Amino acid sequence: MPGSVQSIERAAAILRLLGGSPGPLGVSEIAEALGLAKATAHGLLRTLHRVGFVDQDRSGGKYRLGTALLDLGGGRLDLNELRSHAINWADPLAARTGEAVRIGALQGAAVIVVHHVFRPDDTQQKLDVGSTLPAHATALGKALLAYAPNAAVVLAKGLPPYSHRTITDTRILRAGLEEVRERGWAAEVEEMTVGQAGIAVPIRGHGGLVVGAIGVSGPVDRICDPGLRPRSALVNRVREAARAVSRDLVNN
Numbered sequence: 001m002p003g004s005v006q007s008i009e010r011a012a013a014i015l016r017l018l019g020g021s022p023g024p025l026g027v028s029e030i031a032e033a034l035g036l037a038k039a040t041a042h043g044l045l046r047t048l049h050r051v052g053f054v055d056q057d058r059s060g061g062k063y064r065l066g067t068a069l070l071d072l073g074g075g076r077l078d079l080n081e082l083r084s085h086a087i088n089w090a091d092p093l094a095a096r097t098g099e100a101v102r103i104g105a106l107q108g109a110a111v112i113v114v115h116h117v118f119r120p121d122d123t124q125q126k127l128d129v130g131s132t133l134p135a136h137a138t139a140l141g142k143a144l145l146a147y148a149p150n151a152a153v154v155l156a157k158g159l160p161p162y163s164h165r166t167i168t169d170t171r172i173l174r175a176g177l178e179e180v181r182e183r184g185w186a187a188e189v190e191e192m193t194v195g196q197a198g199i200a201v202p203i204r205g206h207g208g209l210v211v212g213a214i215g216v217s218g219p220v221d222r223i224c225d226p227g228l229r230p231r232s233a234l235v236n237r238v239r240e241a242a243r244a245v246s247r248d249l250v251n252n
Contacts, residue, residue, distance in 0.1 A: 009250075010036065011044050013207020015053060015065065017149060024062035025149050032181065033149045034208045079105055082212045083114045085248040086203065090117045090214065093241040097234055099218040102128060103203075105211065106144040109154045111135050119218060136173055137162045139198035140213045142186035146177040147202060147210040165190045185239060186213075187230045189220060197223035199230050201242035205249045214242050 013034055018025060025033075031041035045063055048054040054063045086103045094101045094117040104111040110132040118125045135141030136159045145151045159168045167173045180186045189197045200215025216223070216238055224230055 007044065009207040010034065010040070011048060011053075011207070013205070013209040014041070014044055014048065016207075016209055018054065018063060018065045021064075021149050022153065023150075024057055024060070024064040026060070026062045029149045030063070033147045033210065035147070035181075035204075036208065079112070079114045082203070082249075085252065086212070086214060086245045087115055088248070089241045089244045090115055093214070093216065093237060094118070094120055097216050097237050099216040099222065099234070100125065101214065101216055102140060103212060103214045104133065104140040104144070105213075106135060106141070106148055107132070109135055109157055111138060111141045111144060111213075113140075114212070134160070134162060134192065137166050137188065137192040139186045139188045139200035139217070140215045142173075142177060142180055142188065143200040143202045143213040143215065144210065146180035146186065151177065162192045163190055163194050167191065185235055186215075187235075189224060189228050195220055197228075197230070199223060199234055199238050201238045203242050203249070204246045211249070212245075214238065214245060 014030060017030060017033055027038060027042050027045060030045070031038045034041065045054060049056055053066045055066050056063050082105060083103065090101045090103060098120060100119040101117040102113050103115040104113050113128045113131050113133065116128040133141060135145050135154060145154060148154070155170045155173065159166070159170065159173060161168050167176065185199060185201045187197070187199050196217060197220045198215050198217035200213045202210045203212040203214055205211040216234060220228070223234060
């Protein structure tokens, strides 16, 4: 059976991205969201525009779905599908790290938790499935915001503090999201809850579209080293799990 065609997968991801966006997107925004070179994204958009699958604003040059494809608006991955693919890797990640594992997807300015595995010890814990977390104050949220085309809209709504370490300056958060894109993972240290820290990595579907994130969370001294840097062994474990979930999504 022949393999997938990467250019078609990427074009499909662009259509899904435009379908799920609240407004038109520029080439740079699309390239950034999908992890593509700007020239690659521009070439794909030019082809999609030529065949009528996308329209381009004459004023700003941004792109939106073409008229014939407006019914493609449900571009986001179904949350049940995300959970069904990620659940196979969440339990092993909790067992290997000894920490709680959450899988989430971005909904507006919040992250909805679609799956939660308790830390494998005897401590009392609360199930978070279905709950929402602030995107700007959590590792899961930052892993998602870094690739969200509507991140500017989210940031414009304000960044309320949850602790003394919550980032409330949009310029600082933007710089942090750029760092997330460069290294491929996000972290937070006491930004939502004092004494707690987290690490998260985006999950990608067809064409590189970020459809969710998986992460671990726990006490600061377990997640971070004495210098409050996320422990590299934990980062690597979460990255491995995210890659595995992404492979499952693409291959099924």
